[in-house]
Amino acid sequence: MGQFIQPFLMFGLCVLGGGGVLLALPRGGKSPQVLGALGAGLVLGLALLVLGLKAGEQHPVPYFYIFSFIGLGAALRVITHPRPVYAALYFVLTVISTGGLFLLLSAEFMAFALIIVYAGAILITYLFVIMLATQAPEEGEIEALADYDTSAREPVGATVTGFLLLALLTSFMFKGLPNVPPGQAASTEALLSGMPRLVEQSLAEHGLIKSGEHVALDAGKHAVMTDAGVKIEGAAGERYIAKSEWPKDLEVTNIQRVGFDLLRDHPGTIEIAGVILLMAMLGAVVLSRKQVQMDEEAKRLQALKLGEGGGA
Amino acid sequence: MMTLAQAGYPAAMGGATLGHYLVVSAILFTLGLIGFLTRRNLIIMFLCTELMFQASGLALIAFGRYHMSFTGQTFVIFVLTVAAAEAAMALALVVLLFRRRESLDAEAWQDMKG
Structure with a gap:
């Protein structure tokens, strides 16, 4: 199998994508976030276009490009959106488009299981915890974003590391996949x-x-x-x-x-999977148990209140 | 065009197509990694690990489809299991940590050294 893409083009796309992501990361105060997001999106589209042109006779179906564009764009928003709830909702979008990609790979069961388990169960838990762990704004005060949400930690180092890894991971694109023969059904x-x-x-x-x-x-x-x-x-x-x-x-x-x-x-x-889930459940119960400290007076009042509610 | 309820398993997937799916999976993994490294909100950091789980699942299923093997899909079921277990434990920990410091900032725990 030959080259899909020239090495310099691949690395150029990695560098451009890294720059776009770097600009898109939240930086606190004014930052060219929109510009960065646009740039990263542009590089993403360019990469998909190059992949499409180089596919030769074996084109993936057009839905592949649509799903991967939506999925990767939403993933970019997950890591750059300053509000956690929105990041979680963008993650749902990523899950749904990954489900679409699974459908294209004719893994129907996994596609729907992914949407039910991830978007339906895990993400709801995340949303609950995000809402629990965010202080409500004081009355009359405009909701302020926490400092740790609006500024990224070590954006340059992380982006360079990430896109170096991406360049290595995708280097098979210009070496080909010669030693991986397709299987027979x-x-x-x-x-x-x-x-x-x-x-x-x-x-x-x-x-x-x-x-x-x-x-x-x-x-x-x-x-x-x-x-x-x-x-x-x-x-x-x-x-x-x-x-x-x-x-x-x-x-x-x-x-x-x-x-x-x-x-x-x-x-x-x-x-083994059952045992893992059981241990996780036990661990979560033990970890999140909280002793409620109540003095005698509060206990008496609480008992009275409960008694009234029960008698009614 | 593949239909949803397939009559028989579809024809073999070419290596070029496998490459496409692997590139998407690699980009998704990289975005998750960058998010994990840069975000300071504990919940978003765990959300980014879930992004990386997605990427690995996509690669597993693409390879499974390429080799016409169903073990890839079976393995994704276990990835889902581990993701669910991880979410339960991680969120319990996050709630616990939030109660101690009233903040979701990962850097609030900088003094915790081993």
């Missing part, structure tokens, strides 16, 4: 033979097997698939249903494949 038949009940159900729904007949199983409880098709056993003897006669919807969907991979090939890791 496991054939649908091979996967379906591992799911005899699915095959049987689908065939029965379409009236291809009668009651009393069932899909023949081999010693490993897999459906018997030969070149002649899937083997059916029954009182009337054996027969084969050829692949051309199979119902059109007899396919392994993405969720089925992911579930198969998860439960058949990595059963132990699910247990």
